[in-house]
Amino acid sequence: xxxxxxxxxxxxxxxxxxxxxxxxxxxxxxxxxxxxxxxxxxxxxxxxxxxxxxxxxxxxxxxxxxxxxxxxxxxxxxxxxxxxxxxxxxxxxxxxxxxxxxxxxxxxxxxxxxxxxxxxxxxxxxxxxxxxxxxxxxxxxxxxxxxxxxxxxxxxxxxxxxxxxxxxxxxxxxxxxxxxxxxxxxxxxxxxxxxxxxxxxxxxxxxxxxxxxxxxxxxxxxxxxxxxx
Amino acid sequence: xxxxxxxxxxxxxxxxxxxxxxxxxxxxxxxxxxxxxxxxxxxxxxxxxxxxxxxxxxxxxxxxxxxxxxxxxxxxxxxxxxxxxxxxxxxxxxxxxxxxxxxxxxxxxxxxxxxxxxxxxxxxxxxxxxxxxxxxxxxxxxxxxxxxxxxxxxxxxxxxxxxxxxxxxxxxxxxxxxxxxxxxxxxxxxxxxxxxxxxxxxxxxxxxxxxxxxxxxxxxxxxxxxxxx
Numbered sequence: 001x002x003x004x005x006x007x008x009x010x011x012x013x014x015x016x017x018x019x020x021x022x023x024x025x026x027x028x029x030x031x032x033x034x035x036x037x038x039x040x041x042x043x044x045x046x047x048x049x050x051x052x053x054x055x056x057x058x059x060x061x062x063x064x065x066x067x068x069x070x071x072x073x074x075x076x077x078x079x080x081x082x083x084x085x086x087x088x089x090x091x092x093x094x095x096x097x098x099x100x101x102x103x104x105x106x107x108x109x110x111x112x113x114x115x116x117x118x119x120x121x122x123x124x125x126x127x128x129x130x131x132x133x134x135x136x137x138x139x140x141x142x143x144x145x146x147x148x149x150x151x152x153x154x155x156x157x158x159x160x161x162x163x164x165x166x167x168x169x170x171x172x173x174x175x176x177x178x179x180x181x182x183x184x185x186x187x188x189x190x191x192x193x194x195x196x197x198x199x200x201x202x203x204x205x206x207x208x209x210x211x212x213x214x215x216x217x218x219x220x221x222x223x224x225x226x227x228x229x
Numbered sequence: 230x231x232x233x234x235x236x237x238x239x240x241x242x243x244x245x246x247x248x249x250x251x252x253x254x255x256x257x258x259x260x261x262x263x264x265x266x267x268x269x270x271x272x273x274x275x276x277x278x279x280x281x282x283x284x285x286x287x288x289x290x291x292x293x294x295x296x297x298x299x300x301x302x303x304x305x306x307x308x309x310x311x312x313x314x315x316x317x318x319x320x321x322x323x324x325x326x327x328x329x330x331x332x333x334x335x336x337x338x339x340x341x342x343x344x345x346x347x348x349x350x351x352x353x354x355x356x357x358x359x360x361x362x363x364x365x366x367x368x369x370x371x372x373x374x375x376x377x378x379x380x381x382x383x384x385x386x387x388x389x390x391x392x393x394x395x396x397x398x399x400x401x402x403x404x405x406x407x408x409x410x411x412x413x414x415x416x417x418x419x420x421x422x423x424x425x426x427x428x429x430x431x432x433x434x435x436x437x438x439x440x441x442x443x444x445x446x447x448x449x450x451x452x453x454x455x456x457x458x
Contacts, residue, residue: 089364
């Protein structure tokens with residue numbers, strides 16, 4: 001993997017949260033990761049290992065207590081909130097564990113909405129349809145979210161996250177609520193995206209069976225990286 | 230005295246029907262503008278209250294709103310009307326109808342606020358997350374994602390509030406406004422026959438309320454059909 005270009009680098013990230021009764025808890029204890037371009041990077045660990053906290057920091061949803069996150073030669077932790085919002089709108093796609101589609105919009109409208117927000121300048125209709133076909137939902141694009149199964153909804157969320165051609169996709173446990181067959185399907189879609197759309201994917205999981213789909217894996221335990229390869 | 234004679238005496242003689250007709254117009258005028266004020270005020274208060282509950286911002290504005298809600302919902306609307314007319318505008322030469330519009334509008338705003346706040350708070354927190362992950366700030370998330378969903382939920386309750394308000398304006402006679410109720414009462418005092426004028430007044434309210442309830446039901450069914458789309 002050494003020959004690959006690095007798209008994002010995090011140096012010595014720590015994150016502590018204040019506790020209700022005073023004092024604080026340190027969730028991340030000095031983590032450094034490198035995300036190679038055009039790859040799937042896995043952050044694996046049990047719940048409580050800090051992987052969600054880390055992915056929130058990498059995706060500009062949260063700030064580290066210390067450390068920096070370099071993306072395109074700038075430290076994104078130093079950017080203004082407005083600049084970080086623009087980053088999330090245009091260069092980053094985010095997928096959550098529980099699907100967060102907008103329930104009053106069809107699959108098509110959900111994807112189109114994120115394209116509009118990103119200020120996508122091409123043929124929006126063509127792009128939305130392409131994104132939905134990419135996740136295998138070409139035939140169901142005008143359905144409402146509640147008419148789709150959990151796996152289908154998650155695939156709409158993936159289409160929404162990739163439609164505006166972000167450089168980086170962050171997915172927090174995207175397969176946790178799916179059965180193993182659907183989970184494998186989602187991983188295949190991810191692999192496809194990396195190849196066809198020049199996208200880099202960072203995802204967390206506690207599922208060991210997904211390891212072979214990854215180009216790089218960081219195993220986290222108690223706020224530290226214990227293994228990487 | 231037979232019925233025809235009674236009808237002639239109560240409604241035809243001296244054009245007494247005009248008391249009911251003019252009264253109805255006044256009632257509708259007060260209701261329509263009070264509903265508009267109530268909606269504007271209610272949405273403003275609801276947004277301030279839920280922003281405070283969600284983000285902890287707008288503390289002082291939230292406190293003011295809290296006082297407003299407590300006072301308005303804790304006192305009878307007749308008392309509020311009397312205070313508005315005799316105390317607040319006591320020394321000002323101002324149209325009584327305008328005073329009634331203000332008093333009923335401010336009163337309704339408190340109830341609208343609680344309905345709308347309930348609607349906003351009922352939207353899943355994942356939707357705020359979705360907004361953030363799409364790169365929207367709090368205001369944009371509210372505008373594009375939360376409010377459209379909340380509005381849909383509360384629309385029937387808001388329609389119902391308008392119906393309640395229509396009936397509540399019947400106390401406008403307390404500040405000598407010749408609304409529908411007062412109109413019927415004036416006829417009664419002139420003809421000394423209470424039955425026909427008061428029953429007519431009741432029937433007119435009933436017909437309007439039934440009509441509005443019918444429309445609300447239709448609206449609700451359409452919203453439900455939309456959900457199943």
